[in-house]
Amino acid sequence: xxxxxxxxxxxxxxxxxxxxxxxxxxxxxxxxxxxxxxxxxxxxxxxxxxxxxxxxxxxxxxxxxxxxxxxxxxxxxxxxxxxxxxxxxxxxxxxxxxxxxxxxxxxxxxxxxxxxxxxxxxxxxxxxxxxxxxxxxxxxxxxxxxxxxxxxxxxxxxxxxxxxxxxxxxxxxxxxxxxxxxxxxxxxxxxxxxxxxxxxxxxxxxxxxxxxxxxxxxxxxxxxxxxxxxxxxxxxxxxx
Ligand code: ATP
Numbered sequence: 001x002x003x004x005x006x007x008x009x010x011x012x013x014x015x016x017x018x019x020x021x022x023x024x025x026x027x028x029x030x031x032x033x034x035x036x037x038x039x040x041x042x043x044x045x046x047x048x049x050x051x052x053x054x055x056x057x058x059x060x061x062x063x064x065x066x067x068x069x070x071x072x073x074x075x076x077x078x079x080x081x082x083x084x085x086x087x088x089x090x091x092x093x094x095x096x097x098x099x100x101x102x103x104x105x106x107x108x109x110x111x112x113x114x115x116x117x118x119x120x121x122x123x124x125x126x127x128x129x130x131x132x133x134x135x136x137x138x139x140x141x142x143x144x145x146x147x148x149x150x151x152x153x154x155x156x157x158x159x160x161x162x163x164x165x166x167x168x169x170x171x172x173x174x175x176x177x178x179x180x181x182x183x184x185x186x187x188x189x190x191x192x193x194x195x196x197x198x199x200x201x202x203x204x205x206x207x208x209x210x211x212x213x214x215x216x217x218x219x220x221x222x223x224x225x226x227x228x229x230x231x232x233x234x235x236x237x238x239x240x
Contacts, residue, residue, distance in 0.1 A: 002030070003029060004027050004029055004030075005029065005030045005064065005158060005159055005191055006027070006028040006062070006063070006064050006082075006193065007025075007027050007028075007061075007062075007063040008024060008051065008060070008061070008062055009061040009062075010024075010059065010060040010061070011025070011059070011060035011061070011062065011070075012057055012058045012060055013043075013055055013057045013058060015046075020046040021043050021057070021215045022214065022215035023060070023216060024043070024047060024060075024212070024215065024216065024217050025060075026220070028159065028191060028208075029191075029208075030191055031185075031189055031191055032206075032207045032208060033185050033191075033192045033193075033194060033205050033207055033208075034192070034194070034206060034207065034208045034209070034210070035193075035194045035195070035196055035202040035203065035205070035206035035209045036195045036196075036209070036210045036211075036212055037197070037199045037202060037209060037212065037232075037236055038195075038197070038211060038212035039213070040197065042212040042213055043212055043215040044163070044164075044195040044196075044212055045086075045087055045163055045164075045195065047195070047212070048086075048161045048193070048195055049084075050062065050070070051077075051082065051084075051161060051193075052078075052082055052161055053069070053073055053074035053076070054074055054084070056070070056071045057071065064080055064082060064159075065158075069082075075107075078155065081157050081158030081159065082157065082158065082159050083152040083153075083155050083157035083159070083160050083161065084161045084163070085148050085149055085151075085152045085161065085163060085165070086148075086163050087164045087167060088167070089141075089144040089145050089147070089148040090148065091136040091137075091139075091144050091147050091148055091151065093135065093137025094137060095135065096132065096134060096136065097128050097131050097133070097134055097136055097139070097147055098118075100136050100147055100151050101128075101147075101150055101151055101154050102118075102154075103151065104150070104151035104152065104153070104154030104155055105154040105155065108154075108155070108156070114154065117153065117154055117156065120188075121150040121154065124153075124180050124183065125146040125147075125149075125150055125180070127143055127146065128143070128146055128147060128150055131143065141168050141169060141173075142170075142173040142176070142177070145173075145177060149162070149165065149177070149180075149181075153184070157190065159191040159192065159193060160191070160193070161192075161193050161195075162181070162192060162193070162195065163195050164196055165181070165194070165196075166178070166196060166198040166201060167197075174201055175201070178201045178205050181194075181205060182205055185205075199236035199237055200237055203223045203226055203232075204223075205223075206223040207222065208220070208221070208222055209221065209226045211226070211232070211236075219231065
C-alpha cells in the first residue's frame, strides 16, 4: 500500500508582486524519490522554500502526514521531519565538518543515537570523516554538497527536500553524489523530493517526476515515462 507523506495542493507563492508559484499540486509517497524538473526560474526553489516554511504561500495547502503545515514556522516544520538541503549548500564555513554535523542534529538530544547517525553519515561520505576537523569553508564544492546532505541526515528526516544537489559539480561528482542518494533511499528508506535542472540524473534516480514551467506543473508521470517523453527529450534531455 502506498502512503502519501507530502501533498501540495493548488499552491501559490509570491515575491512581492511576482507570482513565482501559480497553483502547483503534487504528491510524494513514503519511500519514493520524486523529482521536480524545470528550467532556471521555473519556481522549483520557491516550491521547496514554501514547503519548508521559509516562505508563506498566498493560497493552497501543504499537507504533511495528513496535517496542514503551510505558513507554519520553519523550526516547527523541521521538527516534523522535513529537512531542506538548500541550493548552494549553505554549510557554516567557519565551523568544522563535525560542528556542522552536530548542528544538523540540533532538534535532538539522544546523544548515543546522534553519534550513531554521525557514523552513518561518515559511512556514506568517508571523505567527511577524513576532513572532520577541517573548516567547512575550505572543502571543495562537492565535499560541501556532501556535508549539506550529511547535515540534513543528522535530523533523521522523514523527507529530504534537495535543491539542485548537482549544481556546479563535475559530471563525475554528480554521479557519485546521486549514487549515494540512491543508496540512502534504498538502504535507509529516506523519502526525497529532488529539484533539479539536470533532468537525466534526476530521472534516473526518481520514481516519479513533475515538470515545472513558470510556476506551474505542466507534466507529471513515472520517471520511466517522462524519460521516454518526446517533449522531455527535446527540452530537458537533448543537451545532456
Ligand atoms: P533556479 O534553478 O534558478 O533556482 P527555480 O526554478 O528554482 O530556478 P525560483 O528560484 O523558484 O526558480 O524562482 C521563481 C521565480 O521567482 C523567478 O521568476 C525568479 O526570478 C523569482 N524570484 C526568485 N527569488 C526571488 C526573490 N528573492 N525576489 C524576487 N523574485 C524572486
